[in-house]
Amino acid sequence: MDNQSMTAAPEIKAVPDTIADAFDGFMGAFEAFKDANDKRLDEIEKKLTSDVVTRDKVDRINKAVDEQKKALDQLVIKKARPVLGGGGALGLDQMEHKAAFETYIRRGDDSGLRVLEEKAFSTATGSDGGYLVPNETDSEIGRRLSVASPIRSLATVRQVSGHVLKKPFALAGLSTGWVAETGARTETATPSLAELSFETMELYAMPAATQGLLDDNAVDIESWIASEVDIAFAEQEGTAFVSGNGTNRPRGFLAYTNVANASWSWGNIGYLATGVSGAFAASGPGDILIDAAYALKAGHRQNASYVMNRTTQAAIRKFKDSQGNYLWQAPSAIGQPATLMGFPVTEAEDMPDVGSNAFSIAVGDFRAGYLVVDRTGVRVLRDPYSAKPYVLFYTTKRVGGGVQNFEAIKLVKFGVS
Structure with missing residues (x-):
């Protein structure tokens, strides 16, 4: 040795x-x-x-x-993570809202918020109570989530003011044809449209603080709420966008019907199998990664990313091509992703480990394929009674999500077929 x-x-x-x-x-x-x-x-x-x-x-x-x-x-x-408020100057109305919101959080006095929101004809108080977080805090939570939730950072994100986003999708383009200069023109078929519906679901967190912390003027209360809530929200979102069943939460891309790519049809997610239960093929293990990427149409392939967890990535890191080059390459610079055969790799710990018939790898154009829907506004309800001597802050936002283009995402199945 x-x-x-x-x-x-x-x-x-x-x-x-x-x-x-x-x-x-x-x-x-x-x-x-x-x-x-x-x-x-x-x-x-x-x-x-x-x-x-x-x-x-x-x-x-x-x-x-x-x-x-x-x-x-x-x-x-x-x-x-940016400085709270983005570093820009606040307008007079924003400063008033910020001061009134802090008074509510620290002492439970909501008179200032009620005056401001009545003046603005706001519907900020719902049937379950609570007040809208000021714009600075609301946007802070959103920016942090875009970093911490990997699928959110890849997907298209839409903000809505209603409960449901309905999105029409053309399954095929206009019919066309060649014709002689003086030939008769027949009427072309109209495009076929499908309507996809994305409902927003309530996501909540409930950080607790002592009254002593709230009385300490040196503590930035808005920043504290954002830091407490963002990780809790990001963890829940990350799981839902991958495997959520669509009941009281977004529907993840792994929760749709998966079919062999040769039998793919709209409404399903196509997959390619490794040919071995719970493992890569013994010979040419990296071939399945190439096949999955090239199962995408060219327009989606050029914007594609691989998505997998850290354990799966560690296994792939050992693979070489026929010229002896590693398929997995380290980031070229700080802040850049690792790449796999030239495609970015996104780590999503909610992806399953390699196992029998597991869908452990996804590859696709997630900006085209997956849609995240955020309902405008994050609400905070102060509760000083339920957990004395702590003050609870029941914080909610509404989030939805689902696949919007079923041909833009492909999966790798660790199974025989």
Whole structure:
């Protein structure tokens, strides 16, 4: 056993000082991974198997790459979070609303909000009570969600003021034809339209605070609500956009009927099978990834992204093409995604792990394929009674989602057929 075989996985700095440090650490770990994996593949080629020490080393470094990437992602997300209010100056009416909202949150005095909202003929108080969050906080929550919820960042997002968004979709374009200069023109067929309906569902969070925290004027209450709520909302959204069943939540793209791509029809999501239950094919394991991407029409393929969880990505990171090049490539710069055969890779931890008949990989043009619907406004209801001595803040927003173009997304099924 040589010294190289005993080399430990790259050291991970628990909290990198800067994004540049995290990026350098990630790139160093990936280079070490490629060296170790090349040795493993060379041993397989020469001896039809790899040394157990080499395999363990590859797995350790592969895990280190994941940890470095996670640290880098967290720093990028933190940097992407904007200053509350976007740094712009507030108008007089916005300043009044901000001050009145803070008075309500800190002391429960809603007289200022009622005066402002009556003056504006607002319908901000619903049957269940509560007040609209000021514009600055509302937009802050929305921006943070776009970073933390991976599918939201890929999809088309629409804001609506009603309960349901109805979207017509042309299944086929206008019929056309060639004709002689003096030939008769027959009437062409009208396009076939389908109506898709996207209902918004209520998403809630209920952060709690002590009265002492609310009395502390040094605490930015709006920023605190946003920071408490955004992660809770993002986690729920992330799951729903992937696998939600459509009952009291958005419908995820994995919740639609899945059919073999050769039998695809509108209303279904097409898939390609690896040919092996719960695994990639032993020979040419990366071929299925190429087949899935090229099952998309050219217009969708040029805007496509792969979506998978971290575990699946770690397995794919070991694959090479026939020229010996790794299919998975590290980000080219800070803030850029990793790529798989030139297509961006988005990590969505709500995607299932590789398993028998699991749909663990999706590839597609999600901006064309998936629609997220946000109803305007985030509401906060102050409750100082239910959990004394804590004050609860029942925060709600309405969100819907579903597939809007069924030919723009394809899945990889880890099954025989």
